[in-house]
Amino acid sequence: xxxxxxxxxxxxxxxxxxxxxxxxxxxxxxxxxxxxxxxxxxxxxxxxxxxxxxxxxxxxxxxxxxxxxxxxxxxxxxxxxxxxxxxxxxxxxxxxxxxxxxxxxxxxxxxxxxxxxxxxxxxxxxxxxxxxxxxxxxxxxxxxxxxxxxxxxxxxxxxxxxxxxxxxxxxxxxxxxxxxxxxxxxxxxxxxxxxxxxxxxxxxxxxxxxxxxxxxxxxxxxxxxxxxxxxxxxxxxxxxxxxxxxxxxxxxxxxxxxxxxxxxxxxxxxxxxxxxxxxxxxxxxxxxxxxxxxxxxxxxxxxxxxxxxxxxxxxxxxxxxxxxxxxxxxxxxxxxxxxxxxxxxxxxxxxxxxxxxxxxxxxxxxxxxxxxxxxxxxxxxxxxxxxxxxxxxxxxxxxxxxxxxxxxxxxxxxxxxxxxxxxxxxxxxxxxxxxxxxxxxxxxxxxxxxxxxxxxxxxxxxxxxxxxxxxxxxxxxxxxxxxxxxxxxxxxxxxxxxxxxxxxxxxxxxxxxxxxxxxxxxxxxxxxxxxxxxxxxxxxxxxxxxxxx
Numbered sequence: 001x002x003x004x005x006x007x008x009x010x011x012x013x014x015x016x017x018x019x020x021x022x023x024x025x026x027x028x029x030x031x032x033x034x035x036x037x038x039x040x041x042x043x044x045x046x047x048x049x050x051x052x053x054x055x056x057x058x059x060x061x062x063x064x065x066x067x068x069x070x071x072x073x074x075x076x077x078x079x080x081x082x083x084x085x086x087x088x089x090x091x092x093x094x095x096x097x098x099x100x101x102x103x104x105x106x107x108x109x110x111x112x113x114x115x116x117x118x119x120x121x122x123x124x125x126x127x128x129x130x131x132x133x134x135x136x137x138x139x140x141x142x143x144x145x146x147x148x149x150x151x152x153x154x155x156x157x158x159x160x161x162x163x164x165x166x167x168x169x170x171x172x173x174x175x176x177x178x179x180x181x182x183x184x185x186x187x188x189x190x191x192x193x194x195x196x197x198x199x200x201x202x203x204x205x206x207x208x209x210x211x212x213x214x215x216x217x218x219x220x221x222x223x224x225x226x227x228x229x230x231x232x233x234x235x236x237x238x239x240x241x242x243x244x245x246x247x248x249x250x251x252x253x254x255x256x257x258x259x260x261x262x263x264x265x266x267x268x269x270x271x272x273x274x275x276x277x278x279x280x281x282x283x284x285x286x287x288x289x290x291x292x293x294x295x296x297x298x299x300x301x302x303x304x305x306x307x308x309x310x311x312x313x314x315x316x317x318x319x320x321x322x323x324x325x326x327x328x329x330x331x332x333x334x335x336x337x338x339x340x341x342x343x344x345x346x347x348x349x350x351x352x353x354x355x356x357x358x359x360x361x362x363x364x365x366x367x368x369x370x371x372x373x374x375x376x377x378x379x380x381x382x383x384x385x386x387x388x389x390x391x392x393x394x395x396x397x398x399x400x401x402x403x404x405x406x407x408x409x410x411x412x413x414x415x416x417x418x419x420x421x422x423x424x425x426x427x428x429x430x431x432x433x434x435x436x437x438x439x440x441x442x443x444x445x446x447x448x449x450x451x452x453x454x455x456x457x458x459x460x461x462x463x464x465x466x467x468x469x470x471x472x473x474x475x476x477x478x479x480x481x482x483x484x485x486x487x488x489x490x491x492x493x494x495x496x497x498x499x500x501x502x503x504x505x506x507x508x509x510x511x512x513x514x515x516x517x518x519x520x521x522x523x524x525x526x527x528x529x530x531x532x533x534x535x536x537x538x539x540x541x542x543x544x545x546x547x548x549x
């Protein structure tokens with residue numbers, strides 16, 4: 001069975017390179033998946049500025065604990081009016097004075113962020129509205145215009161923000177936003193955002209969750225290789241070579257510590273299973289409450305009596321790295337946030353993305369005529385494809401997550417099951433079975449529901465998300481299920497259209513169990529509009545399925 005699995009995986013990997021084949025694929029041996037990989041931060045020598053929780057210490061705790069602002073993200077996005085050390089000194093001098101008002105103190109020393117009010121012209125079509133939104137959501141925050149001691153990390157070029165409370169760029173959001181920008185002819189912005197991420201990799205050592213200091217301790221689903229591929233579709237193979245150094249640093253970041261692993265152990269983002277298979281997990285360097293959700297995380301940890309609080313905090317942070325914050329995917333009982341165990345889970349989406357990253361690096365190395373590197377990363381990708389089909393295949397008929405601490409698959413079908421199809425890492429028979437399972441369990445009148453559990457968390461039923469629809473549609477089309485892809489695409493477009501007709505906006509997430517039921521709910525904050533990735537995916541779907549309009 002292992003020999004057959006290896007053959008299938010190698011075949012799947014090689015198909016990704018057919019358009020680049022120059023006879024180099026024959027005879028490559030699978031290379032070690034545990035190469036000595038240096039952490040990119042050590043290569044750059046750059047120390048990111050500390051987050052607000054470190055800058056302000058007990059002042060930060062007081063502000064967040066007393067809920068001075070309704071949204072915990074407001075304070076960490078606020079700009080100090082003077083040096084943070086002076087503010088902390090003033091706080092310690094004044095806090096015990098009778099009549100001290102923390103609210104007044106914060107107002108005196110901080111400028112809160114302002115939410116952009118978007119007022120579109122009347123009577124725009126959906127496409128016109130999306131085109132109108134691009135400049136409204138575009139930002140330029142260089143070192144010249146970011147205030148001193150702001151939590152915002154400057155970037156050299158323009159970028160698009162999601163919208164609403166999300167005033168900064170986000171890693172995985174950006175890929176889906178880029179899809180729409182390219183469709184709208186804004187290749188300049190696609191290139192700018194790619195350059196920004198290359199800059200972050202070169203200076204920080206990885207692409208953070210977002211360009212805020214409090215996001216630096218983690219990343220997000222690694223879509224950088226897909227962004228490079230997207231640009232290469234328009235600009236040619238030179239793009240792979242241009243970003244090859246950053247692609248390799250990205251891989252080093254996610255694989256850091258792999259060379260130190262023992263079977264059954266884990267370090268940072270890597271896990272070694274008992275048979276020495278190495279796969280990735282979500283993780284965070286910090287094990288404290290998130291700056292932007294401090295009170296919520298403290299409240300969650302207090303509900304847990306059988307684990308140290310720092311373990312809970314790290315699992316909450318790791319779920320934030322996944323982008324699925326929060327979801328039954330990460331819960332021990334599939335229902336309750338307090339049972340979160342993200343770092344114990346090997347996610348199917350992350351490892352599919354890592355497979356694509358490895359195949360993309362091989363393409364870049366081919367462009368650079370570095371055939372030793374090509375062989376190494378084809379080997380890495382082939383080994384990962386074998387591992388995906390061994391550990392991340394659920395006998396109930398879908399790709400899913402694996403609990404490495406319990407040594408068993410997670411029985412929680414979700415839209416993540418379609419990632420191996422999207423990444424071309426699925427075996428054909430399993431791809432078709434996964435399509436059948438997705439159709440039976442996840443397809444609803446308004447599109448694809450995120451999971452089969454309704455937990456009140458935003459990455460669960462009845463919500464559907466634009467990026468997961470795009471991944472599903474592209475994965476299904478790749479494996480010959482264009483019929484199901486079209487059903488999913490047109491149903492989701494109908495939902496987006498219905499909300500736009502009634503509310504004149506595109507939103508972050510949608511309720512898909514019932515057409516026209518409005519924007520989705522759940523989670524730690526109110527529904528956000530704007531909205532970068534919905535705009536991007538919708539524009540692609542409008543062109544792919546024009547009858548869905």
